[in-house]
Amino acid sequence: MPNMSLKKNEMPVQDPRIRSGNFDEVALGYTEEQALDEAERCLNCKNKPCVGGCPVAIDIPAFISRIKEKDYEGAYKIISESSSLPAVCGRVCPQETQCESKCVRGIKGEPVAIGRLERFVADWHNKHSSGAAERPAPNGHKCAIIGAGPSGLTCAGDLARMGYDVTVYEALHLAGGVLVYGIPEFRLPKEIVRREIENLKALGVKIETNVVIGRTIEVDELFGQGFDAVFIGSGAGLPRFMNIPGENLKGVYSANEFLTRVNLMKAYKDNSDTPIKNSRSVAVVGGGNVAMDAARCAKRLGADNVYIVYRRSEAEMPARKEEVHHAKEEGIIFRTLTNPVEILGNEHRFAEGMKCVEMELGEPDASGRRSPCVKADSEFVLDVDCVIMAIGTSPNPLIRNTTEGLITNKHGCFIADEHGLTSREGVYAGGDAVTGAATVILAMGAGKTAAKAMDEYIKNKK
Amino acid sequence: MYRIAEKKILNPYVTLMEVEAPLVAKKAQPGQFIILRVDEEGERIPLTVADYDRKKGTITIIFQIAGATTEKLNHLNKDEYIHDFVGPLGTPTHTDGLKKVAVVGGGVGCAIAYPVAKKLHELGAEVHSIVGFRNKDLVILEDEFRSVSDVMKIMSDDGSCGEKGLVTDALRQLIEAGNTYDEVVAIGPLVMMKFVAKLTKEYGIKTVVSMNPIMIDGTGMCGGCRLTVGGETKFACVDGPEFDGHLVDFDEAIERAAMYRDFESRKREDTCNLYKKETT
Numbered sequence: 001m002p003n004m005s006l007k008k009n010e011m012p013v014q015d016p017r018i019r020s021g022n023f024d025e026v027a028l029g030y031t032e033e034q035a036l037d038e039a040e041r042c043l044n045c046k047n048k049p050c051v052g053g054c055p056v057a058i059d060i061p062a063f064i065s066r067i068k069e070k071d072y073e074g075a076y077k078i079i080s081e082s083s084s085l086p087a088v089c090g091r092v093c094p095q096e097t098q099c100e101s102k103c104v105r106g107i108k109g110e111p112v113a114i115g116r117l118e119r120f121v122a123d124w125h126n127k128h129s130s131g132a133a134e135r136p137a138p139n140g141h142k143c144a145i146i147g148a149g150p151s152g153l154t155c156a157g158d159l160a161r162m163g164y165d166v167t168v169y170e171a172l173h174l175a176g177g178v179l180v181y182g183i184p185e186f187r188l189p190k191e192i193v194r195r196e197i198e199n200l201k202a203l204g205v206k207i208e209t210n211v212v213i214g215r216t217i218e219v220d221e222l223f224g225q226g227f228d229a230v231f232i233g234s235g236a237g238l239p240r241f242m243n244i245p246g247e248n249l250k251g252v253y254s255a256n257e258f259l260t261r262v263n264l265m266k267a268y269k270d271n272s273d274t275p276i277k278n279s280r281s282v283a284v285v286g287g288g289n290v291a292m293d294a295a296r297c298a299k300r301l302g303a304d305n306v307y308i309v310y311r312r313s314e315a316e317m318p319a320r321k322e323e324v325h326h327a328k329e330e331g332i333i334f335r336t337l338t339n340p341v342e343i344l345g346n347e348h349r350f351a352e353g354m355k356c357v358e359m360e361l362g363e364p365d366a367s368g369r370r371s372p373c374v375k376a377d378s379e380f381v382l383d384v385d386c387v388i389m390a391i392g393t394s395p396n397p398l399i400r401n402t403t404e405g406l407i408t409n410k411h412g413c414f415i416a417d418e419h420g421l422t423s424r425e426g427v428y429a430g431g432d433a434v435t436g437a438a439t440v441i442l443a444m445g446a447g448k449t450a451a452k453a454m455d456e457y458i459k460n461k462k
Numbered sequence: 463m464y465r466i467a468e469k470k471i472l473n474p475y476v477t478l479m480e481v482e483a484p485l486v487a488k489k490a491q492p493g494q495f496i497i498l499r500v501d502e503e504g505e506r507i508p509l510t511v512a513d514y515d516r517k518k519g520t521i522t523i524i525f526q527i528a529g530a531t532t533e534k535l536n537h538l539n540k541d542e543y544i545h546d547f548v549g550p551l552g553t554p555t556h557t558d559g560l561k562k563v564a565v566v567g568g569g570v571g572c573a574i575a576y577p578v579a580k581k582l583h584e585l586g587a588e589v590h591s592i593v594g595f596r597n598k599d600l601v602i603l604e605d606e607f608r609s610v611s612d613v614m615k616i617m618s619d620d621g622s623c624g625e626k627g628l629v630t631d632a633l634r635q636l637i638e639a640g641n642t643y644d645e646v647v648a649i650g651p652l653v654m655m656k657f658v659a660k661l662t663k664e665y666g667i668k669t670v671v672s673m674n675p676i677m678i679d680g681t682g683m684c685g686g687c688r689l690t691v692g693g694e695t696k697f698a699c700v701d702g703p704e705f706d707g708h709l710v711d712f713d714e715a716i717e718r719a720a721m722y723r724d725f726e727s728r729k730r731e732d733t734c735n736l737y738k739k740e741t742t
Contacts, residue, residue, distance in 0.1 A: 173546040210547060215489065215551055216489060250717065250718060398681060
């Protein structure tokens with residue numbers, strides 16, 4: 001008899017008052033009991049609507065059935081057939097708008113907590129399994145992957161499983177992309193990312209860090225080095241600013257810089273050589289997941305007040321509900337319908353206030369969201385000594401500027417077809433480099449699609 | 463890991479290292495920079511390429527011991543390894559079509575000015591070099607500059623070598639003496655570059671400066687290296703590091719460079735104390 005409870009099992013979390021002072025993981029994961037209880041909520045539908053909601057099409061009912069049988073390793077195997085990074089996705093996927101949004105149980109009550117179950121299975125595997133993955137027989141062909149982020153790692157994993165000799169080139173000193181420089185430790189422990197990457201290496205994937213494609217090596221040279229196909233997963237790493245006065249004051253960061261200092265360079269640890277400003281009062285401008293991450297990091301670094309400053313209302317915020325909820329629990333103050341117009345500085349050019357205006361919502365704009373308009377005579381100064389701009393990123397121009405024949409759109413994103421093929425034969429692209437800033441799982445889906453297309457391309461070329 | 467193939471102490475504060483990085487050496491050009499991390503806990507710092515040897519696969523860096531990272535780097539010896547070393551980053555110096563150029567270097571900035579002077583000399587341009595140091599003990603690359611310069615001026619704050627005075631004094635003299643330069647290249651402390659640019663603006667001579675702001679990734683990702691150039695925000699790592707000296711907002715750049723001064727001096731002291739403990 002399935003568990004007919006309308007509510008999903010709650011995920012145990014660290015107490016907000018304690019966690020806002022540490023960088024340890026917030027969500028603690030299901031116990032075995034909770035996982036078994038939750039798995040019983042799955043009706044094992046024949047037509048599996050949840051699978052259609054998953055960008056990498058994990059056979060969700062099948063892995064949940066294995067959990068019911070307590071065959072956790074079997075469940076892990078099913079997930080890994082479709083996903084290269086199960087422990088990551090179980091944590092950072094927006095399941096509420098993907099698999100879980102299609103779950104039949106969600107029609108009346110809450111959907112099955114698919115994401116939490118995925119995380120349970122991946123964590124169980126990482127804790128209990130010791131056996132290295134089997135290395136597939138080599139097929140004699142080489143593929144190059146640019147960028148060791150979610151799309152690149154997924155593409156690399158899939159190609160390696162097909163027997164390709166895969167080399168991943170990463171510009172930074174550490175593989176993981178946004179998983180290591182962007183998403184904070186308390187949401188995605190870096191040890192988990194490291195393990196997932198070790199799993200890929202065990203499959204034979206080679207990772208070359210400290211190589212900037214477009215500078216150290218150009219795309220065309222890769223073909224000269226015997227690679228049969230290239231996948232570009234270089235992400236969207238270029239931060240946007242608002243172009244308002246005072247943005248170059250000290251104490252004004254892009255979210256990218258702030259998060260990179262904290263996450264990749266570990267500026268929150270005493271022994272780190274990388275500095276970060278000690279701030280009393282921080283404004284994070286933006287309403288996405290990156291803004292929530294930056295705000296929660298700022299709080300953990302010891303700021304008394306941390307504000308989210310967003311020009312629309314909370315309903316329009318692109319961040320996941322769960323992130324907004326966690327941020328609020330930790331004491332982040334939401335100043336919605338507020339837009340900065342100038343950052344004020346002191347005589348040493350340190351930020352010491354942010355002039356803002358209040359906004360009201362007008363008619364829906366092209367994106368379907370109601371566009372904010374300035375309220376008359378509403379100017380005020382928010383007392384802050386640090387401002388973090390989290391208003392989006394665009395793709396890096398390095399590769400497009402150094403590779404002939406690669407077509408991009410007006411936003412600088414590579415143009416690729418539904419298989420990830422760009423305007424150049426043998427060159428595929430996916431993830432944020434194609435879509436602009438999006439989610440980890442969409443990037444993984446694109447990496448997966450491209451791996452399939454690259455395999456077909458190489459086979460047909462033979 | 464990147465092996466230190468050679469190490470030379472140029473003066474008590476400035477060290478030269480030749481580092482094995484074949485991929486970087488294959489591509490590096492004057493004006494570009496690299497980013498390194500000394501060890502696993504280390505920060506990422508940018509250093510401009512001082513020279514390269516494509517055959518040996520080495521990049522030469524010359525650095526002033528100024529903070530914890532350069533202190534740690536200076537403690538590494540020949541045949542030891544630097545943890546991370548990535549590049550070449552930034553855009554190369556534009557040298558096309560230049561017939562007569564004044565190259566102005568200040569202090570450790572001479573290390574970066576020299577490869578530019580060398581390349582211009584190789585391209586057949588007339589090179590006038592003006593290099594400035596606080597005193598004679600700090601002079602670096604004198605012979606190297608001499609070998610690629612048609613005119614060579616050394617300036618020092620105290621007159622202990624060359625002439626007493628500032629590089630701008632020497633540059634003004636050369637201009638007043640009737641030299642017409644296609645371009646002035648100035649590389650050194652921000653204050654020096656600011657005043658060189660101020661001087662050449664009077665004479666309407668195009669001036670290129672090399673900026674070395676605080677940065678993390680060096681590929682355009684963090685935006686920490688942003689500068690105001692001609693009223694627009696530019697990223698030194700991808701748009702530079704060289705810019706039109708008449709358009710750079712130096713006062714802003716000087717303040718931004720001091721962002722972490724307290725942290726840096728504290729870290730440096732901690733690092734020095736650690737080394738002291740090791741030796742006692």
